[in-house]
Amino acid sequence: MNKKYIFAAIAGVSLLFSSCTGDLDVKPLDPNVMTAEKAYASSDDAYLKGLLKIYSVWAMSGQDGDGSSDISGLDPGNCQLMRCWWNLNEVPTDEAKNAWGDLWVKAVNFIAWNTVQNEAIEGAYQRSMFIIALANEYIRQVGESSIAEKNQYIAEARFCRALAYSVLLDLFRNPPFITENNFSVAPAPIGNAANRTNPELFNWIIKELNECETDLPAARQGVYGRADQGAAEFLKARLFLNAEVYAGENHYTDCITACKNVISGGYSLADNYADLFLADNDQTCKNEIIFPIVFNGAETATWGGMTFLIMASVSGEESDLKTFKGVNSGWDGMRPTGQFVDIFEFDDEANPTPESIKDERGMFDNTNRSLHITTDPNGTFKTEGWEVLKFRNVTSTGTINTDAWPDTDFPMFRLADVYLMYAEAILRGGAGGEKGTALGYINNLRNRGYHSAFGNIAENDLTLDFILNERARELYWEGVRRTDLIRFSKFVKGYNWDFKGGVATGVDVDDRFLVYPIPTTDLTVNGNLVQNPGYDAAADAEETTE
Numbered sequence: 001m002n003k004k005y006i007f008a009a010i011a012g013v014s015l016l017f018s019s020c021t022g023d024l025d026v027k028p029l030d031p032n033v034m035t036a037e038k039a040y041a042s043s044d045d046a047y048l049k050g051l052l053k054i055y056s057v058w059a060m061s062g063q064d065g066d067g068s069s070d071i072s073g074l075d076p077g078n079c080q081l082m083r084c085w086w087n088l089n090e091v092p093t094d095e096a097k098n099a100w101g102d103l104w105v106k107a108v109n110f111i112a113w114n115t116v117q118n119e120a121i122e123g124a125y126q127r128s129m130f131i132i133a134l135a136n137e138y139i140r141q142v143g144e145s146s147i148a149e150k151n152q153y154i155a156e157a158r159f160c161r162a163l164a165y166s167v168l169l170d171l172f173r174n175p176p177f178i179t180e181n182n183f184s185v186a187p188a189p190i191g192n193a194a195n196r197t198n199p200e201l202f203n204w205i206i207k208e209l210n211e212c213e214t215d216l217p218a219a220r221q222g223v224y225g226r227a228d229q230g231a232a233e234f235l236k237a238r239l240f241l242n243a244e245v246y247a248g249e250n251h252y253t254d255c256i257t258a259c260k261n262v263i264s265g266g267y268s269l270a271d272n273y274a275d276l277f278l279a280d281n282d283q284t285c286k287n288e289i290i291f292p293i294v295f296n297g298a299e300t301a302t303w304g305g306m307t308f309l310i311m312a313s314v315s316g317e318e319s320d321l322k323t324f325k326g327v328n329s330g331w332d333g334m335r336p337t338g339q340f341v342d343i344f345e346f347d348d349e350a351n352p353t354p355e356s357i358k359d360e361r362g363m364f365d366n367t368n369r370s371l372h373i374t375t376d377p378n379g380t381f382k383t384e385g386w387e388v389l390k391f392r393n394v395t396s397t398g399t400i401n402t403d404a405w406p407d408t409d410f411p412m413f414r415l416a417d418v419y420l421m422y423a424e425a426i427l428r429g430g431a432g433g434e435k436g437t438a439l440g441y442i443n444n445l446r447n448r449g450y451h452s453a454f455g456n457i458a459e460n461d462l463t464l465d466f467i468l469n470e471r472a473r474e475l476y477w478e479g480v481r482r483t484d485l486i487r488f489s490k491f492v493k494g495y496n497w498d499f500k501g502g503v504a505t506g507v508d509v510d511d512r513f514l515v516y517p518i519p520t521t522d523l524t525v526n527g528n529l530v531q532n533p534g535y536d537a538a539a540d541a542e543e544t545t546e
Contacts, residue, residue, distance in 0.1 A: 044147050051153050054134045054160045055226065057127055058082050058293045059300050066301040071126055073521075078102070079123030080304020081131075082293055082410060086479050087120045088171055088516065093481040094340040094497035095472065096388075097373055098312075098333055099381035109377055110502035111492075111509045115517045115535050124171060125519050128164045135161035136180040143180075155215035159227040159235075162208045165201065166239060169246055170483055173198050173515045176522070176529055188528035196514055196533070199247035202239065209236050219265025224286055225294040225409075233261040234290050234413040241421050245487055252430030259422040260433070262290065267415040272396070273361050273448055276414065279407040280395040291413040297393075297405040306391065306406040309477070313388045314365075315381065335385030336364075337498040338372035339506075340476070343469045345455075354386065361449040361473050363389040373498040385498075390477055416445055416474050424467045435459060445474055464488070486514055510534065 040046050053063075061076035062068025069076040077083075090096040091108045098105045104120045107113040113121065135157045142153050161179075168175035173196055178187035191198035209232045216222070219230030239246065240255035270276055270285040281289065295306045312333030341364065347356040352371060354364040365387040373384045393406040419441035426433045439459050446455035457466070468488050472481065485491035492513055496506030512534025523529050 040141050040145065044145075047142055047145065047147055047149070047153055050134075050138050050141070051156055054131060054138060054157055055294075057131050057134070059295055059305050060302055061127075061304060066303055071130055074123055074126060075119065077303025077308075079119050079127070080302055080308070081123065081127035082306075083304035083308045084120045084123030084127070085167060085171075086309065088124055089479045089482040090477060091120075091334075092513075093485060093491070094337045094495075094500075095476050095481045096334050096336055097377040097385060097499060099335070099377055099379055100333055101378060105378065106502075110499060111513050112502055113513070113516065115520055115531070117520065121516050122519050122521065124167070125175070125516075125522070128167050129175070129522075131164040132161050132178065135164070136178065139180040151215040152217070155212040156227050158208055158212035159216065159232055162205050162212070163235060165205050165208075166235060169198060169201050169205065170242070171516050172518055172532065173246070174518070174530065174532060175201075176526060177201065177204075187526065189530070196511075197246060197248040199249060202243065202247035202249075206236060206239060219262070219290075220267065220287075224282060225292055227291065230262050230265040230267065231291040231413060233258045233265075234418060237262065237418065237421050241425060242483060242487055245483075250429075252425040252428045253432055254430075255421060255425040256430045256433040259418050259425070262415070262418045263422075267418075269415060269444060269448060271448075274363065274390075275396045276411055277391045277408065278396050279393050279399075280397075281411065282409050284396050285411070285414075288415045289409070289411045289413070290415065290418075292409040292411050294409050295406055297407045301405050306393075306408045306410060309410070310391050310393055310406055310408065313391065313477075315387065332381040335369075335373075335381060335387055336476070337385065338370075339497040340472065341371060341386055343472050359446075359449040359455060359473060360451065365389055374504060377499055388477060411478065417478075417480070419445060420467065420471050420474065423462065424464065424471075427462065427464050427467060435462065438462065442470065445470070449473070 040050070056063075057070070058081050061074070061080045062070050067076060069079070087098075087104075087108060091098055091105075092111045097109055102119075104118045107118055108120055138157045139154055139161075142150055142157070147153070165175070165177075174189045174191050176187035177190040189198075190200040190204060213229050213232040216232055217228040219228055219233075222228035237255050237258035240251035240258060243249045243251035243254075266287075267290065268287045270288045272284075275281060275284045276288065278284070282292070282294070293305070294300075308331075311331045313335070314330035315332050316330035341352070341362075344362040345358045346352045347358060354362065354366055357364070368383065369386055370384050371386065373380065375384065377384075391408060393408055394400050419438075422433060423438035423442055426435055426438050436459065439457070439462050442462060443453075443456045446457065447453060449455060468484060468490070471484055475481075482491060485495070492511055493508040496508070498504065498506060500506035501509045512532070515532050517532055517535040518529055523531060
């Protein structure tokens with residue numbers, strides 16, 4: 001099954017799902033929309049369409065092109081799931097700052113959000129909950145069927161639900177919890193809102209992944225873009241690595257085990273780092289990409305997703321970056337801070353330029369730009385902060401897609417991250433692995449970046465501080481930086497960057513910003529929810545009007 005088929009297959013799925021207001025309600029708003037029961041009864045193929053609809057929420061806000069949204073009140077472009085998730089995980093950090101005047105921007109740029117409605121927070125929360133709602137209904141419907149693929153389809157839906165819950169755990173820590181067994185009641189969270197850990201939800205996700213994994217295809221034996229056992233093991237590894245943050249528990253040995261399970265699945269690094277982020281990465285890099293968010297220009301018309309990530313990173317002045325509909329244009333949106341760029345090695349450290357970066361993973365443009373952002377980031381894209389040229393709608397052979405939306409897939413899980421997680425878990429005291437093996441994995445990544453052994457490190461160089469920086473060099477703009485900084489206790493305090501806390505040189509911020517507030521739109525309809533500590537709606541409203 002190729003990418004085009006995956007999205008063409010859900011064209012009729014509007015018969016199955018339509019969202020309305022209320023916590024996790026997926027009953028049709030339109031009386032002309034067929035109920036799930038009738039739609040599934042129409043053909044066995046409808047079950048595949050329903051499953052692919054769940055996957056598609058990461059890439060598409062709605063089913064009728066770039067102006068459609070499955071959830072009323074959420075802008076289909078600005079509030080597309082991947083776009084909101086990426087903004088919440090990158091823009092508060094040293095890896096990205098936004099130059100636009102949108103209402104959400106300053107709050108997220110400066111780590112100064114509150115309970116006043118913020119479309120980035122709202123989009124990530126509501127669309128993650130929408131995946132859970134779709135999965136719950138789907139599991140219930142497929143469970144009553146007799147189709148041959150029943151067990152695998154249910155396992156894939158459970159994986160999608162577990163992934164959505166892992167996003168909510170990471171961002172909000174204490175979301176409402178509901179499954180196919182209690183979807184008709186107002187859900188209460190699993191966990192204690194009095195602290196910033198949630199061991200109950202963490203353990204439920206791990207249990208869910210363990211249970212569904214046996215019915216998933218073996219690693220690399222399923223359909224590209226859908227979950228297999230490698231994806232399940234990767235998600236477990238990421239959860240285990242962050243278990244002290246999420247659950248107050250040490251699971252580094254479990255992380256090593258999960259990483260070894262992924263590595264034994266036959267994955268291999270792509271030959272060229274840059275190919276991982278180009279329009280044919282589904283062909284050239286599928287041995288490294290474990291689980292992507294799939295985009296196909298002919299089928300996934302959206303102002304979010306990869307359209308956003310590619311276009312927001314450039315100004316349009318680059319002669320070889322025709323990235324969208326044949327227009328040599330950009331959105332003048334995102335660029336990194338100087339502190340992040342400084343993580344790379346330069347031939348001349350006193351005069352850093354993109355051309356003098358020793359590591360080819362550093363893909364930037366500094367034409368007429370300062371390295372650091374020294375004035376308010378709003379409106380300064382073309383003069384302050386280098387451009388990131390990592391994601392492009394160009395193939396590895398140089399073919400530019402000029403007639404459609406981007407074909408580039410987002411590599412949400414990939415082998416390089418597994419190597420880095422394995423090494424970090426060993427350094428944090430996990431058992432079952434070898435430091436020498438970890439060193440080999442890290443040097444494999446650096447060999448690819450430097451195209452030689454010049455960048456190799458010795459065992460004594462392999463420290464936690466090194467790993468944090470190496471994760472930034474390898475995984476920047478892939479949606480993990482906020483989580484990494486929190487795990488290393490460097491997000492709210494201990495490390496500052498341009499305009500952290502709204503101050504040019506950067507300042508420490510309050511611990512409440514380790515998690516985002518539960519949106520008031522959900523608190524008002526579900527009396528079982530409790531706001532995260534430190535967020536007071538009345539005080540926030542007063543502050544906003546000053």
